[in-house]
Amino acid sequence: MLKEEFFHMFTGHTGLTRILRAGKIPLPIVQKYFNKWLSTAYDLFGTDHSSSANWSYVWGLKGRFDEHEAKIPADKNKLNDLARDHYLTECAKLIDQLNQLVPEGQPKLYAPHLNFNRSIGEHVGKTYSVTGELLSPEEYKKHLSEVLPTPDDERILSEIINEKNWVTQIQTN
Numbered sequence: 001m002l003k004e005e006f007f008h009m010f011t012g013h014t015g016l017t018r019i020l021r022a023g024k025i026p027l028p029i030v031q032k033y034f035n036k037w038l039s040t041a042y043d044l045f046g047t048d049h050s051s052s053a054n055w056s057y058v059w060g061l062k063g064r065f066d067e068h069e070a071k072i073p074a075d076k077n078k079l080n081d082l083a084r085d086h087y088l089t090e091c092a093k094l095i096d097q098l099n100q101l102v103p104e105g106q107p108k109l110y111a112p113h114l115n116f117n118r119s120i121g122e123h124v125g126k127t128y129s130v131t132g133e134l135l136s137p138e139e140y141k142k143h144l145s146e147v148l149p150t151p152d153d154e155r156i157l158s159e160i161i162n163e164k165n166w167v168t169q170i171q172t173n
Helices: 002-022 027-043 051-058 076-099 137-147 151-161
Strands: none
Touching (some): 002 027, 002 076, 027 076, 051 076
8 A cells, every 4th residue: 555655645745844844834733633634544454354455465456565575474364454554654754754844842743543543443442542542431532622623723724724825835946
């Protein structure tokens, strides 16, 4: 998936770079959208220990990201987990690059924990925080209102996007 989606990740990273350089969107709102969309993306790799991924590999429809370099046989029960781990590693690198644009003294951006806000797999319905701590259902409900975009965040974002220069323009020669 990473090889197929490289262009999309590159395009998104370029856009986020331009947004952070403009400095108009508050970093806490950027982080809330990271929390929302990255946790959603974790589910796109499929369920943990997927029999469908196993058979797709056996039939030659699916391979590992580093299949041509792999020195050990594939653990066919963990193919989706492996792809997700590669995705997490790539996201961490891209976020580290974005953090170079975060002004001194501001909190750095980060990817939400793999257990947070999952809709499939072994963590579905569990109340993990954005940093991976298990919370009570009451604490979790409050936590979600603090770490995911709210209607107020959406309103603020809409106002910013309707202004000029909320994203740095690409310089052309």
